[in-house]
Amino acid sequence: MSILQDAGFLITILNIFLAITVIFLERRSVATTWAWIMVLFFIPIAGFVLYLIFGQKIRRRKLNKLLGSTQRIIEETVDKQKHQLMRHELAFNDPSMEGYRDMIYMNLRTSYALYTQNNSVAIFTDGPTKFDALFRDIEAATHHIHLVYYIVRNDDLGRRLVQALTAKAKEGVEVRFLFDHIGSFMLPSKFFNELKAAGGKVQAFFPSRIPYLNLKLNYRNHRKLVILDGGVGYIGGFNVGNEYLGLNKSFGAWRDTHLRMQGHAVQQLQAQFFMDWNLASAERSELGRSYFPRGEEEEASGAIGVQVVASGPDTEAQQIKAAYIKMIHSAKHSVYLQTPYFVPDESLMDAMLIAAQSGVDVRIMLPDKPDHFFVYWATQSYIGELLAGGVRVYRYERGFLHAKTLVIDGKIASVGTANLDIRSFKLNFEMNAFLYDTATAEQLQRIFAEDMASSYELTMSMYATRPYLNRFKESVSRLLSPIL
Template sequence: MDSFTLFGLDGVWAVGIGLVVYGLGFLAVIDAVMNTRTPQGATAWVFALATLPLVALPLYLVFGRSKFEDYVEALQDFNVRVREGVEGARHGPLAPFLVEPGEDAGEGGAEDAREAGEMRAFGALSTTPFTSGNRVRLLVDGDETFEAIFAGIDAAERYVLAQFYIVHDDRIGTAFKERLIAAAQRGVEVRFLYDSVGSWKLPRRYKRELSEAGVEVCRFTGPRNWLKKLRLNFRNHRKIVVVDGRRAYVGGLNVGDEYLGRDPDIGPWRDTHLDVEGPMVQGLQLSFARDWFYGSREQLDGLVWEPAAAPDGDECGLVLASGPADDLETCGLLYAHAIESAEERIWIATPYFVPDGRVLGALQLAALRGVDVRVLMPRTSDSLLFKYVPYAYLDEVARAGVRTFLYEDGFMHQKVALVDRDFAAIGTANFDNRSFRLNFEVTAVVRDEGFCDDVESMLVRDLGRATEISYEDLEDKSFPFRFAANATRLLAPVL
């Protein structure tokens, strides 16, 4: 009997390779069952790996894991090496600035107890808890943001820590590089950390010029083996600049001309950043120090861990640096808790609205109990897939009373949440599964009525440039469009 062949291989080799592939697929199934964070994700991976292991196995190696063990191991080492700085940042020098739950409450009884419980939950999730003595200023759009960041870098006396997800070698990228080089040449210690996925287009020449000028350059990959380097799902999406441990900048803007509206295909770019002074800077600095240690295994000496109150700073705030190394899904829990805390309003501005079931349910319940729930998204997107995302969840949120708005004046990229007149959250996290579970993100939560008023004024202007859409708008779309919108939801776990 003639032997059969498969893909040019004779029967023995084909059977042997098939057994190996199915064996590896079985091991991957066990790994998916044990480590995938959601039942839906685990079910999908188990089905794919069991039925089509040859196709699913490579995909699982790249996209399958939702826990970043490398970072967990690095942080254990980091905490041992710099325990004084870490513990001191949270419990030592920060002590005079800590705001205990209920500390500023009056005699409101149950209301005060509820507020204290809310603060306690936020503090438990945070990198550094609520502190007083901060000054937080809104930076609206690219020109104002980079003017502030460049002024901060130019004023640096001791060190600059700069971290971005995307850096381009264009006009603003060149200006950013020149600012870092100028700081290094006048004796300031400058460290530049970038994500290798987000900044994959950044040429070697750009990094070499920084290094030759005395800037320490590091990419967020760490000393991983070849298998772990395939896991491109874990991305450092943080955008942080820290100056002398006294001032910091954080928010939605990366370093690229499109963030200043210079890309003719995208058009005007709407974004929000923060200028932070006071004890909150310690949380942003701690986040950077951890990321730098993971990427380089280098302990950052000489950082200022003694916080100081900002001049005229009276705002209360905290910092949450979240990511796939957390024991809990801190980013998703933060937003779920914020929504559940709302009594009068919860306004959310996000470029990508792909909520998981927990957060979607919280939004629906908030609307059903009479809270003014508004979601602001861009009509145009920088991604073809997200053309349909505004409509993917429209039927579920609209039926509950959530109002959805599409921003019309270009692309809106800001990540902002406003709850009542109590607090606002601004940072790098999108309202999607990737930010909640897979990306390294950072969010500043500010608990101050005046700051909330500033955020409200900003969002009111944005809503004035938006069009409200309803469930009927989806029904009026063609069948292919509605099918594409619903099909988009199937990709929600990996968007």
């Protein structure tokens, strides 16, 4: 008994010391600090091991990803456009976008998101259609193919993609493939050997120094981008794996949203690719003219206004979250949101509730199937507040909903890689395309309405009858939401 008491005393003292260490290391938010202290309290010692895996802060000085000359050119271009916006010298292809001038300025100021208006956009909502288009574009590429994916599976789709890229590399096309080390953790080491042998370049993003032990589960590259010959770009929610084709029995049909873009917005995808590549690779690639073939003098690909906004743990700004909040506050009639995970902070929750209580038709669509235990139950914990505040909540039943879309008043929209949760806003590297075009926003709004036919509306009376065990899971998960 004396030995157990001594051991308990030592563990208590050590846990207090570790808690103090967490307090001094954590400067992000009070909520995050308290969440980690709670983990330490309920899981002594082991909780600190979890903190080392999940909670370490990234050193931002390592993320100076742009080369000096490139940084200077971008800053000069951004300053020029800021002046045009402030002086009302920028004419909008869609006159109704005049009301979003302040939002465009904010994105430009906080994330260097240049506003371009010569873009065409195709929307994909199912995997087979998206990947068929992607493989056609890969086959047509003549100079380079750049890819960033969070998840790449060693399955039929993953192997087919590598085979297609290998064939292009053998033709002399430059191929660079960046995959996230944790998202694609199950890939065998030889998976890319054939592509590398053909001259393709492959890099893992933020790999663990000690495989299987030194897991870095935060600060992941959650982007899904493809750029082909500097003229065609893909961005959205689809990763690479059979489940994204609807071939996984546990998920069933996979409902996602992805964009294929042409126009000057593709240049922003390209610039972000090189920043990510230079961060992950020993190679320091210059942003040469051959990667940005579309000059101002070339004919426009379309007339859609686009800003591509990147965010990540390398800044404190949380640019995509700020853009979401700005969009919601601008709403006069409707807010339509689709997200697989809904773990908002107070500012985003307030924005949605204020909009609903102001008479705006606010609707959120979530998957009815869980794929992450704690995130699913944390999401459930916020639904009651939404319903009480007048937000309409829909649960998608025909497979798994993975789309990350926001449509405001059928005028502007966002499609990208960021989920509506704290992890996407603060801990992951994300990228969204903000679309300033009535026709495109109306199309996304129609897609939302079509998805409602495959959903059921969750009412307050239905929510109030949920089992007490579910309420317990929600309460525990919500306490952990700042670190999920």
